[in-house]
Amino acid sequence: MRIFHIHAGGAIELNALPSQPPGQGFFWVSCARTVFSTQLGQIQASLQGITGLQLVDLHVSDLLNAQLPSRYDYTSQYDLLVFRRLAAMPPTAEPGHPEGAAVAPVRRSGPPVLRRIDTSPVGFAMFDHVLLSVHPTDCAVRDAYAARLLVTASTDLHEGRAASPAPGARQPSSTADLMLRVVNLMVDGYLDLRRDLTRQLDHWQNELLKPRARFVNWSSLLEARLSLHQLDEICEDQRTAVQNWIDELETWALPDSSAGQRDLDLLKVRSRDVLEHIERVVHHVRRLEQSTETAVQMHFSVQSNRTNDIMRTLTALTAVFLPLNLIAGIFGMNFEFLPLIHKQDGFWWALGSMTAIATGLVALFWRKRYLARTSGQ
16 A cells, blocks of 8 residues: 655655544545455544545445446546456466456467456545545556656756745645546557557468468457457546546536646646547557458458459369360271271371360450459459
8 A cells, every 4th residue: 555645745655554634735545455355444433534434335446446447427526437457467377366366377269468458456545635546456557656646746846946836836736636647657558559559460461361370279369359359448437437537527616726727627627638548449449459350351342353363263173174074085986987087197187176266265365364364363
């Protein structure tokens, strides 16, 4: 568990759960799902001391659920957002594991980059003076933003900006602002995977479109398509959750001070920016799905054209030999009197006729491109 006190002058990491409201700013209590389960009583007591209320039981169950999709909910005192992260996980961790902990690797088909995508949920409970976030174990996104937060605070202090109260500058101005920054970092983490995903699927498309290659890895391709479809559904849930948050944000009362109005405007802008990033993820995933489907269809189209070329060539060769077989069949009849059968040069006349007929048919079929290969095959 990591606890931070964030205010306009900087950020400080605390060693214990606070028990009373901060003099300025707010607290960020970040813990793993297992820690949240084992220390639920202390966390609820801390929330009671800071805000005067606790999490409702249904929201506690949501935060403990490792399979919950992205969703948004609210009460009269706090808001709850569950957001499934999309980030590369270590090869030793198993996607979908309740805590994302290291487990024995499981053999799976599909592109390796898709096998390393973690979709564990991260829960945020936003009070006025405290943000409670519940992460999988060893959440890299949480640790990365916490390190950035502490570096920014130390830089501001070193440069003499500790007392700067400018809202929306470097430090988060509210619990909602901090939540949006962490969520945006999660979405950007998936955007960084676009190049690897595109390169992997482009390689598969090239393998599918090779005319002389025989593609046999259909199970891996099916697994990749199912993974992309799953990512599409996850992104849709994310977009719905953030859109519900934006709709709720529009119902907030306008603050009386100009600084409060500016904070609210910046919060709306950051929320729309997060939504735009999620829509970019959705667009990219759907484009990959469409590209994969198109490559499969083109593969079968190429194979169909190749089969048609083979059948056309075989049909033309059969048509060439049909009259030759007819001539051979006629002169092979068991009749005593046949034309040319008793002549010394009869064989050469028959052979010449067969050669002339075959040459004429080959020339005709070649001119009509019945024996030509399709370009690119």
